[in-house]
Amino acid sequence: MQLAVSSDMLVEGRHFLSTVDPARLGHKALAVNLSDLAACGAEPLACTLALALPRADETFVAGFAQGLFALADTHGIELVGGDTTAGPLNICITAIGQVPPGQALLRSGARVGDEVWVSGCLGDARLALEVFRGRVNLSRAMSGSDFDTVRMAMEMPQPRVALGLALRGVARSAIDLSDGLAGDIRHILQRSGVGATVNLDALPRSAILAAQPQALQHECLAAGGDDYELLFTAAPGQADAVRAAGQRAGVAVTRCGRIEAEPGLRWVDGAGRPIAQAFIGFDHFA
């Protein structure tokens, strides 16, 4: 078997808010790494946790561990090591998975003519962030229960491990959406030496996001970040196999674009008309 390894570092104020429930943070810290493994079509085996804490805070650690272990148990993986130290709050989880030789989904596998697919719904996590930021007014634009729903998307992402496994031999390339579709798809395009056109109107969205102004929708969908859905490409003849993989994994899959020879990323609307707007992926140093 080949090993697949993912290591993500989460920093307070940048990847999570200081007010987040520690259990949800424990879940998310592992989920983002399992999402990376899912994008490789890898089966998760184990993880390590390195944690810097401003002070020994038993309540925080207990909650964090509960959330982390609940997700680890769901995926049958073990925490095999780690490190705890004093320092500004920082969480680094490394997840290790395995995939049969030659079967890993790669960023470099996209071919001209492939269809572009995404799993689940996009943009809810970003919408929740915009509520926290005060850009979306909770009392005017969204009900409290709708906010709870999009907040769950932000704080409790579900890594698409089962879908990644089901897409082995079906998808030609894959990546998980962590910094926003506009930025993440470029990794596939660059590694594969291709371009793409994506239909903004086809991108799957929740009813909650669909009720927001169109400009905000577009920003959340195309450059939202924190989606932790899979974006993948497959040959057109594989559309039924892709849908079957989605069904086996219990997650919706939506066709939203096409791989083309012309380099770069182009956006169109549902009628195929070009959309000029440039979306920029989340930049951690911006």
Next chain:
Amino acid sequence: MQLAVSSDMLVEGRHFLSTVDPARLGHKALAVNLSDLAACGAEPLACTLALALPRADETFVAGFAQGLFALADTHGIELVGGDTTAGPLNICITAIGQVPPGQALLRSGARVGDEVWVSGCLGDARLALEVFRGRVNLSRAMSGSDFDTVRMAMEMPQPRVALGLALRGVARSAIDLSDGLAGDIRHILQRSGVGATVNLDALPRSAILAAQPQALQHECLAAGGDDYELLFTAAPGQADAVRAAGQRAGVAVTRCGRIEAEPGLRWVDGAGRPIAQAFIGFDHFA
């Protein structure tokens, strides 16, 4: 093969000084993880790097990468993934190694009657730290070139990977010394359900440390931290095999104690007289 995984997090001001040469920091960040693998008798395969940086600092990153890759090349391992984000300076490297099933050196393998051994010299890294802290006066107590030497021990530890491999089938238990012998040996004692007596006078030390006052020597040797030497136990009949392993690995090995049935850790001097002093390992939250 079984996988061995180590994940260590280094925080500025706690694990390294802000003035450290970035190349040395890159070396050390990987070295501390390879040291963990060495203590398992594992052969390193690959590593990941997660890095939080206050700002995009190309000079720092270039130096850091140079130091890290130089050590990775020495051990024939590859950087297979990672993450970079903005945040208070924090470095988390995860190293992955392999060991044949059943051959890993464990903390739980010590048996009553085993002899206790350590590799290399202890205490130089702590001595260097005490110079930085101003407790040891550089002009009075140590020459500049001696300081450079102990500073290398602190900033450029050499992970005992070759020794760990050579000790497979020879040592019964092992750990690497990162938080000081007094604290680290307790992990072996607790996991193995045994106690130990350690001869403080037998602990190997450099001529530079041997020239310091005895109280400081003892503190650096027994509770120094940052040694990254191996402490291991072996049956008395294995002494020649242990020395041969040290020779193959090109590192000195020194016998310094014995595993006993009585729980706890006891210190004696070279004449076997008890030393009452309690040494406390480095506490990251103290």
